[in-house]
Amino acid sequence: MKRTKAERQRLLKEKIEETPFITDEQLANFFAVSIQTIRLDRMELSIPELRERIKYVATNQWNETVKALPLEEVIGEVIDLELDRRAISILDIHSDLVFSRNKIARGHHLFAQANSLAVAVINDELALTAKADIKFTRQVKEGERVVAKAFVEGNQKGLTIVNVKSYVGNEKVFSGIFHMYRSNEEKGEDNHEISN
Amino acid sequence: MKRTKAERQRLLKEKIEETPFITDEQLANFFAVSIQTIRLDRMELSIPELRERIKYVATNQWNETVKALPLEEVIGEVIDLELDRRAISILDIHSDLVFSRNKIARGHHLFAQANSLAVAVINDELALTAKADIKFTRQVKEGERVVAKAFVEGNQKGLTIVNVKSYVGNEKVFSGIFHMYRSNEEKGEDNHEISN
DNA sequence: ATTACTGTTAGTACCAAGTCATAAAATTGT
DNA sequence: ACAATTTTATGACTTGGTACTAACAGTAAT
Incomplete structure (x- = not known):
């Protein structure tokens, strides 16, 4: 199934958000394109490399694609x-x-x-x-x-x-x-x- | 100030627990020993390498138990x-x-x-x-x-x-x-x- | 048809932060 | 003084990249 570039990039973004701990190699496999293509895509989308993503998650800044603060954590x-x-x-x-x-x-x-x-x-x-x-x-x-x-x-x-x-x-x-x-x-x- | 090996390793462990995102090089500097010594130390203490530590921190957040917090008498x-x-x-x-x-x-x-x-x-x-x-x-x-x-x-x-x-x-x-x-x-x- | 452009693939050199193994040098204990 | 321990050095290899250059296929434009 030949996807268009835009489509692939959309999915790539999703995929990485879903599972940030995925290497370019795995992504290349997944999308059946070359590693270089994945790297070009990441560059165009300014998605950082694996280690940066991991670090990002680890340090916080992250705090996730998820919702807002659960209201139970509010004092009062x-x-x-x-x-x-x-x-x-x-x-x-x-x-x-x-x-x-x-x-x-x-x-x-x-x-x-x-x-x-x-x-x-x-x-x-x-x-x-x-x-x-x-x-x-x-x-x-x-x-x-x-x-x-x-x-x-x-x-x-x-x-x-x-x-x-x-x-x-x-x-x-x-x-x-x-x-x-x-x-x-x-x-x-x-x-x-x-x-x- | 010459520290003993055991002492250094104790401090090393602490240091890494405190600031897990620290490279061997920085640690070597900090303790004024060679990188190799730090690596031997880590090995003996079975402290994983930087990237593993980061990943560990990162993944720990993923599988998390949410809980509410009462503000008790927890003022130090x-x-x-x-x-x-x-x-x-x-x-x-x-x-x-x-x-x-x-x-x-x-x-x-x-x-x-x-x-x-x-x-x-x-x-x-x-x-x-x-x-x-x-x-x-x-x-x-x-x-x-x-x-x-x-x-x-x-x-x-x-x-x-x-x-x-x-x-x-x-x-x-x-x-x-x-x-x-x-x-x-x-x-x-x-x-x-x-x-x- | 030639040119230009887009998208993809390939390959090289390089880097950071390691691993592993091996050897030599320095320090310490007795 | 000598052996044992500890530390440092050295080189080869690994992962997961960056940065850059080159090449090729297909499509569109002149």
Whole structure:
């Protein structure tokens, strides 16, 4: 079955995404063309060589062709989510989350809630916090319910800015600007290179 | 400093566990021995070659068990504490602290470690984080040990400034300036610089 | 028909990061 | 001092490539 070049390249891309640990030789066999053809194809598609692909998977950057962050991994409960726009989660401060002495919620829980919400709102398989500027404006005590609201505010030199504000009732208790690294550019054209 | 063989091999093992993506050449440099010695060592310790190590890391992510993570009292272990001066804690990044998909430690754990250390170093019953300026400078992967070092840097309008830097090996992975609220004034006045 | 272009194949030289085997040199133990 | 251990050197071979050059077949254009 003679495939066209475009067709073969489409399939090649798929194949490599499926099983990244495949040598050019195996690919050549699979597509019944020469190794050189495979290499030309890879070059045209700017698909890196096997070792680079493996390294890529190993180091992360990867994080895969798969979906977004599973919502179970978000601290707190996501009650509203509009990818790349905004998200809301709630976290009930129960006894495990407070200092035993004064029943005040430990800061890192509020941070964790906000941070994981910032990760979740990013429409990308891999979102990591590069930088954050945060403020705890009021103590939160046991029994209170914290509502975190995240807003994506745009990009700044490759990082996505997410603003998260957390409230108990209508009192702000926490706010933070998160600078999020993401592996791919925002949706749309996915013609991006990998240059390192 | 002449190390014994056994000692070198012990360190070698550690080093490779820490940073698996290191070539024999780099290792030879690091330990100031020849490449061949490194290779003999690896053989004796049956440590596979670089590419195999990379592949191992890469494939491990593939067949992964996903699990949810509760944020417990997992803020690291304080190993050195000089109240109102400095403190050190270590946190081993085990499987519960990472994103299931890519084995990268979730940011809030690093934050939690640093933040709780900042709380601990304050000589007061009540210390709360008012503000924080933090930066994640390198991803931390499962199995790595994060050493957080906190330095009290003085006061600024009622808030105590604590500088926390976290390292894996000698690589900085996190840094943050914490502005801590405290109920009582500090007892002793002390300002010290940190040089890095 | 000649020319130009595309797509494919082939072959060479080279590289990184190893392996394996073998030998010589240096260090250490006694 | 001498043997044993440890380290270094050396060369040949392996994998999975890159980079480049050349050649050939088929199709299209003039």
